[in-house]
Amino acid sequence: MSETSIQGFWQRLGCRALGAWLRFRSIDPENPGALVTGHDRPIIYILPVSALSDRLALSIFCQRLDLPSPDGDICLAHGRRFPARMALFDATHYRRHRGHVDRSTSLDHLITALEEYPDSDVDLVPVTLFWGRAPQRERVGLRHLLTADGWSLVGRLQRLAGVIMNGRSLEIRLGEPVSLRTLMAHGDVDEQFNRIRITRFLRRYFRRVRLQAIGPDLSHRRTLIRRVLRQPAVRAAAHDNALELGERDERALQRAERYGFEIAANMSAPVLRFLYQVLGRLWNRLYDGVDVHGIEDVEALAGTHELVYVPCHRSHIDYLLLSYVLYQEGLMPPHIAAGRNLDMPLIGPLLRRAGAFFMRRSFKGNRLYAAVFNEYLHQLLSQGHPVEYFIEGGRSRTGRMLSPKPGMLSMTLRSHARAPSREMAFVPIYIGYEKVLESNAYIRELRTGKKRKETPLGLLRVLRHLRQPFGRVQVSVGEPLVLGSYLDQRFPDWRSQEAGSEADWLREAVPDLSLEIATRINHAAALTPISMVALTILATPHRTIEIDLLMRQLKTLYALQAQLPGGKRVRLPEQGPPEWLARSEYLGMVSRIEHSLGDLITVSDERAPLLTWYRNNVLHLFALHALVAFAFRNNARLDFTTLERLLSPIWPALQQEFFIEADDKDFAEHLHGVLDVFVALGLLKGNGDTWQRPETGDEARERLYLLGRAIQPTLERGFILFSTLMHYPNGTISREMLEAQSQLLAERLTRLQGLNAPEFFDRRLFAGLLDSLERDGWLWQSQEKLNFDARLPEALMKSRTLFDPALRHRLTELTAGRPHTEASA
Known part of the structure; x- marks a missing residue:
């Protein structure tokens, strides 16, 4: 042989x-x-x-x-x-x-x-x-x-x-x-x-x-920390720290080493795989399934780019879920920036081995800690480790995208500027829940303004909810952003400048990049049955609706996103209105009242605040549709010129608040698109250059009314904020006082209207609106006082005609009092 x-x-x-x-x-x-x-x-x-x-x-x-x-x-x-x-x-x-x-x-x-x-x-x-x-x-x-x-x-x-x-x-x-x-x-x-x-x-x-x-070859944690301590920036910060405290450099370096161990992850491949098995069983018990969209974009970049995952932050489940999804898809789970509050007994060591590295909420006044953290992040990125962090800073208690925080993005840009030849890409990710685990806690925190501290015992309390149904989860990958190409386009000379804290391009790039990422996250939003039902039923005066009208409105919302989507990668739900309603009933979000003349769908006073969270998840997708619908609520007929003049001052502020892309089209072109879709769906009747709402008694008028009501709370908050500001001479009120007074007035309005809506007077919403106005140049601060230009009073005057007389009178009367007395009380 x-x-x-x-x-x-x-x-x-x-x-x-x-x-x-x-x-x-x-x-x-x-x-x-x-x-x-x-x-x-x-x-x-x-x-x-x-x-x-x-x-x-x-x-x-x-x-x-x-x-x-x-x-x-x-x-x-x-x-x-x-x-x-x-x-x-x-x-x-x-x-x-x-x-x-x-x-x-x-x-x-x-x-x-x-x-x-x-x-x-x-x-x-x-x-x-x-x-x-x-x-x-x-x-x-x-x-x-x-x-x-x-x-x-x-x-x-x-x-x-x-x-x-x-x-x-x-x-x-x-x-x-x-x-x-x-x-x-x-x-x-x-x-x-x-x-x-x-x-x-x-x-x-x-x-x-x-x-x-x-993923990359995982070095020993101690080896990585020693590498961090050898870097010139860390040694310089340690030397300065030693001079301030009057001690030897060795003592300061020992302190830097303690910071390193406080921060650094200790990722373990066996622990990752063990957690994958545990989390798989947890998801099967909690959720009916996890739908993943657009992961092929990540696969195309993995291995050739340093990846920075930037998901929206709606739940503590977010980082566990994303790591699970990436592992399941054959991709390396990232190192995750977590708040130091999660570094608690039992939980902290496990999270470290799963890739979490911990950071303090503020680096202010501690240059040595900042230097160690900056260098640790740079070492992770330069070695090819994928990294994940939440640009919002904390979980959104309102269900909407919060204003991005600049800290982590600034550190990432500085790291990239040190080696600009490396390819880096941001991966925006939208995570949508049909039912979020912390919903009750969010409502409690909005009511009281106090955030409960995380403890191991608090985690055990969450486990009692495991028998409840929580529906499906949507994980949608937004359009990745290749950082080098993005900076070359926006800041052509960035490669020739230093990356220090005073670099002009860096000061401009951080807010610019944060808005772009937040917009790309929102563009990948998934429209769920719960969010559509919430968007409809919360627009009714008494949170009760006839089932036939609900079905027609759900069909209208679907058609609006199918014909004129509010984002580039919007995911639409499968099946149809009957199944969406059944889903909402199954998850306990709404209840049915049987009646001989036709069933009614209602939501209890306790559940109504929860539904605002799910409505806010997707409200940005309908912002322009709802704004146009709201304009016809108090105006039976409008020509195009009047409509554009009425809405154009408001739209930029809404774009900023909802992180909607400002593309090459002008507002008139967007407005024409909405009007055409409204006519096709029977929501408006067109006659040349004039549009009018349906007659009283026409079911299409009810659908138009419900759509416009979705944006009303946002417009009311803006009216309260602007009106309060106008009661003070230019440059005489601080931003903090304006936020506080607006919050109190908004809370008072909800009480007077008999609403249980703590989300309406969340102070962070007023802060976000002020951020957007400052970015657009409508407001600016001088000597810690707010100044505004002539556009603001003009926009306020125009917006008054949007509201019906009764509501306009209520808002005007509310803000015409003495808000400073309310604040001091």
């Missing part, structure tokens, strides 16, 4: 023995046959190293999916034969040189053959296998975790253990076929360097795939 026959026998025996055990739980791409079929050139599978387990697994995989076999030979045009499967490197040689190998012997032979016969060519298909990395595995133990794939090459005994322990959770990834002749044609004149270049190309590919799946 020949040597080839003996090898074939042992190959078949090994495949038969191992084939009964292996399970491919994750395959990328999902249809690998499309990659390797339909090619005229012979195919050679390329493995990174020559491991027997990988060779056998590839053979079994190809056999099961009816792909070209890697066990035979391929024949070139001139008759010379080569193995259909090659390893780029020999594992022993590769391990001995710690990966610093620039030539592949097997590839050299193949290149030599193609150089001798120019009419020959082959397609190389890179193959990467991960033992124990597949996220779909349902059960896991310590032995599985310790034998799962990492960055280091393991010995034969540990690899055998990995096959036994993780053989039923195997992930395989096939790269796009690449012509070897094409790689050779793009080479250098130097033949030897050309071969090195091709080997490096494949080696970089395998590294990029591994980087995407399991």
Whole structure:
């Protein structure tokens, strides 16, 4: 028997023995046959190293999916034969040189053959296998975790253990076929360097795939902190700190080291996989499912860009959920910036091992801590670790996007400016819940203005809700922002300037970038059945609506987003109004009142404040639609010129408050688009350059009224704020006093109207509106007092005609009193 026959026998025996055990739980791409079929050139599978387990697994995989076999030979045009499967490197040689190998012997032979016969060519298909990395595995133990794939090459005994322990959770990834002749044609004149270049190309590919799946090689936490302490900026801050306190530099460096351990994560791959299993069971108990949209955009960037995930922050579940989703999709979970309040007993150490690094709420007055934190973040980014943080700073108690905080974005931009050649991308992510876990706590905090401190006991209280249904969760990836390209477009000379705190481009870039990211998050919003029902029923005077009208309004809301969406990546719900209503009833958001003349849908006084949270999740999508509808609430007929003059001063402030993109279209063009859709849906009747609302008694008028009511609380808050400001001479009231007085007046209005709506007088909403007015130049501060230009009184005067006489009188009477007396009381 020949040597080839003996090898074939042992190959078949090994495949038969191992084939009964292996399970491919994750395959990328999902249809690998499309990659390797339909090619005229012979195919050679390329493995990174020559491991027997990988060779056998590839053979079994190809056999099961009816792909070209890697066990035979391929024949070139001139008759010379080569193995259909090659390893780029020999594992022993590769391990001995710690990966610093620039030539592949097997590839050299193949290149030599193609150089001798120019009419020959082959397609190389890179193959990467991960033992124990597949996220779909349902059960896991310590032995599985310790034998799962990492960055280091393991010995034969540990690899055998990995096959036994993780053989039923195997992930395989096939790269796009690449012509070897094409790689050779793009080479250098130097033949030897050309071969090195091709080997490096494949080696970089395998590294990029591994980087995407399991992240960078995790250094020991202590090693990373020591690297941070060696940086000149940290040493300079320690020296200054020592001079201030009159102590030696060593004492200050010891303090910096304590800061480092207070901050640094201690990510552990086994803990990540263990948490994946635990969280998977938790999601199955809490939610009916997690829908993920747009993850392919992240996959396209992972491995080639430093990724910074920037999700909206609606719940403590956000960071756990996102890490779970990324792990499930075969991507490395990020290091997450968490508030120091979460570094509590039991919970803190676990979160550290899951990738959380902790930060104080304020760095003010502690330059040494700021230097350590800045350098730690830079080290994470420069080593390729994905990072996640929430630009809003804290969880939104109102359900809407909060004004971004500049801190983390500023530090990220400084880090990028230190090495601008690195590719960095921000990944905006919208997370939408049909029912949020902390809803009751949010309402309590809005009522009292006090935030409850997180404790381990508080976490245990949350567990009692596990038996309640919480619906589905939507995770939508917004349009990624490649930072270098963005800065080149907005600030062309940024690369030539320093990245210090006084850099002009940095001062302008941070607020500009924060608004852009917040806008991209909102553009990826998911419209859920709960948010649509909340948007409708909260617009009724007594939070009760006939079921037929509710169905028509839900259909109208869907049609508005289908024909004129409020964001580039809006996700629309499946099924139809009957199923959406049933969903809301199932989750306990609304209740049905049976009646012989037709059922009614109502929401209790206790539930009504909760529904405002879900309405606010998507209110920005309908901001312009609702503004136009509100204009016709007190005006039966309007021509285009009057309508534009009435709404154009208000729209920029709403764009800022709701983080709506200011695109190249002017307001008139947007307004025409809304009017056309309204006419198509029967909400308005057009006659030339004039539009009028439907007649009294027409059901379309009720739908128009309900749509306009959605924006009314926002307009009322603006009216209160502007009117209060107008009662003071220019430059005589501070921002803090204006916020406080507006909040008190808004609270008083809700009491007078008999509403239970603590979200309406949330002070952060007034602060956000003032931020937007300052950014647009309507307001500015001088000597801690507010100044305004002539546009503001003019806009206030125009907006008065939007409100009906009774409401206008109530608002005017409310703000005409003595607000300073209210504030002092």
